[in-house]
Amino acid sequence: MLGRLSNRIQQTKARTMTGLFVSKLFWGQLVTYTLDLIFPPQCAGCGRIDTHWCDNCQREVVEQPLPPIQNAPFPLSGIASVGIHKGKLRKAVQALKYDNERSLAQYPLGALLFTRLESLDWTIDTIIPVPLHTNRYRKRGYNQSQLLSEALAEYAMLPVITHALYRNRDTPPQVGLDSHERQRNVSGAFAANPYLVHQKNILLLDDVYTTGATMRACAEALTAAGAHQIYGLTVTVAEPN
Numbered sequence: 001m002l003g004r005l006s007n008r009i010q011q012t013k014a015r016t017m018t019g020l021f022v023s024k025l026f027w028g029q030l031v032t033y034t035l036d037l038i039f040p041p042q043c044a045g046c047g048r049i050d051t052h053w054c055d056n057c058q059r060e061v062v063e064q065p066l067p068p069i070q071n072a073p074f075p076l077s078g079i080a081s082v083g084i085h086k087g088k089l090r091k092a093v094q095a096l097k098y099d100n101e102r103s104l105a106q107y108p109l110g111a112l113l114f115t116r117l118e119s120l121d122w123t124i125d126t127i128i129p130v131p132l133h134t135n136r137y138r139k140r141g142y143n144q145s146q147l148l149s150e151a152l153a154e155y156a157m158l159p160v161i162t163h164a165l166y167r168n169r170d171t172p173p174q175v176g177l178d179s180h181e182r183q184r185n186v187s188g189a190f191a192a193n194p195y196l197v198h199q200k201n202i203l204l205l206d207d208v209y210t211t212g213a214t215m216r217a218c219a220e221a222l223t224a225a226g227a228h229q230i231y232g233l234t235v236t237v238a239e240p241n
């Protein structure tokens with residue numbers, strides 16, 4: 001009798017849970033659907049309605065030649081990007097960064113990063129995103145490099161550690177600074193947790209590579225914490241002067 005009663009309770013509980021879950025899912029979908037009706041998604045590359053990223057823009061990006069191979073700044077063992085920071089790729093990065101278009105991290109950007117990574121003979125144990133300035137994180141609500149890392153990790157079936165590398169101090173934005181000023185600005189600004197990075201081959205991930213100052217400062221912190229090899233991957237790289 002007691003057993004039957006407890007079964008009934010379990011069943012009711014399960015039904016209620018399922019009901020709640022379904023209704024939550026239903027309302028979530030309804031909200032998304034309504035929002036899409038009021039504010040239809042727009043292609044970040046060309047503005048076409050009804051998609052976040054259209055096939056034409058994807059084709060255009062995929063057909064672009066790979067950026068020239070760069071010398072990796074010490075202590076990085078290698079550096080690579082998907083493409084030059086211009087055209088449709090630049091628009092996608094900017095929409096992810098400034099327009100809250102978070103789905104672009106998954107597609108097309110995460111997928112493009114995965115294709116690029118697959119073409120390299122790097123042995124990677126874990127992905128670590130370049131941490132964002134705390135003030136900017138508070139303002140933006142997310143770190144675009146973290147979203148890109150999570151998307152790439154899913155495609156590549158690699159772990160991502162978001163808290164292994166952190167900022168010691170906040171630094172003014174790098175925009176508008178020359179190469180020396182950038183290096184000075186971020187030098188010593190990062191630290192890494194030795195327990196999480198010791199002896200590991202790390203893929204440092206960022207959205208844009210400009211002078212390499214940020215990546216270099218991050219790689220120095222990782223090396224100081226005992227990381228084995230560090231590679232840098234970004235979506236775009238600044239056009240060579």
Ligand SMILES: [Zn+2]
Nearest residue numbers: 043046054057
């Ligand atoms: Zn488009």
